[in-house]
Amino acid sequence: MEVPILKQGEFLIATFQAALSDQDLESLRRGLLQQVVKFRSRGVIVDVTAMDVMDSFASRTLREIAHMIRLRGAETVIVGIQPEVAFAMVQLGLTLEGVAAALDLEEGLAYLIEKFKNID
Amino acid sequence: MNPRTARVAIHSDQDIVVARQKGRALAAEIGFSAVDATLIATAISELARNIVAYARVGEIELRTIDGPSREGILVIASDDGPGIGDIRQAMRDGFSTSGSLGLGLPGVRRLMDEFEIASQPGKGTRVAVKKWRQ
Numbered sequence: 533m534e535v536p537i538l539k540q541g542e543f544l545i546a547t548f549q550a551a552l553s554d555q556d557l558e559s560l561r562r563g564l565l566q567q568v569v570k571f572r573s574r575g576v577i578v579d580v581t582a583m584d585v586m587d588s589f590a591s592r593t594l595r596e597i598a599h600m601i602r603l604r605g606a607e608t609v610i611v612g613i614q615p616e617v618a619f620a621m622v623q624l625g626l627t628l629e630g631v632a633a634a635l636d637l638e639e640g641l642a643y644l645i646e647k648f649k650n651i652d
Numbered sequence: 653m654n655p656r657t658a659r660v661a662i663h664s665d666q667d668i669v670v671a672r673q674k675g676r677a678l679a680a681e682i683g684f685s686a687v688d689a690t691l692i693a694t695a696i697s698e699l700a701r702n703i704v705a706y707a708r709v710g711e712i713e714l715r716t717i718d719g720p721s722r723e724g725i726l727v728i729a730s731d732d733g734p735g736i737g738d739i740r741q742a743m744r745d746g747f748s749t750s751g752s753l754g755l756g757l758p759g760v761r762r763l764m765d766e767f768e769i770a771s772q773p774g775k776g777t778r779v780a781v782k783k784w785r786q
Binding site: 551552553554555584585586587588589614615616617619620621623624625626 | 665666668669672673676686687689690691693694697698701745756758759760762763
């Protein structure tokens, strides 16, 4: 299942629709990086509200996405991690260190706008 | 109560998703909370991931179980892969030989209530974990 990537001004929004396989996550990583380059995006929001499980592979891929995008001078924010998914991640010992997270899409957008308002 | 069982053959990363979804559904069916169902699904995901990473093929078996006072779920991950030489080392946080995060087994033990592992080099690995309904 492909993850749709939406362009919203200077930002990109990727919304996870359902349970994603490793291949889906890898193609998301490729797609996001390509589009960040193509549109010269300043920020990326990855909405994981629908994600059923965040295991070691998924969290590593999200971290890699955020770090690659940072090397392009853009910022990533993960939004919508469900409380039970967050609980399982902590039990498993997973962290999203160095990656911004926000409650939902609205707060994610607010975070990016705040981040870039002084640069423009 | 008659135990309910499901088996998922693990051959690829797609099967990881199938296994954890079946596990979540089974957990929900016997009354696990959303939080516990997610913990179980996450543990299944890691166990299936280990199969794909180390043994390439294997199986996840799911079974409802009756305890003295409550129901639970048993998850057995088995494969005929290379096996684990040093189980104590594999159970330490941060240890991995596949370039993964190395959180798999110790993480799974934290997610579940009971954890058993049997493995021998060249003879595959069998991990059995249980979680009881609160």
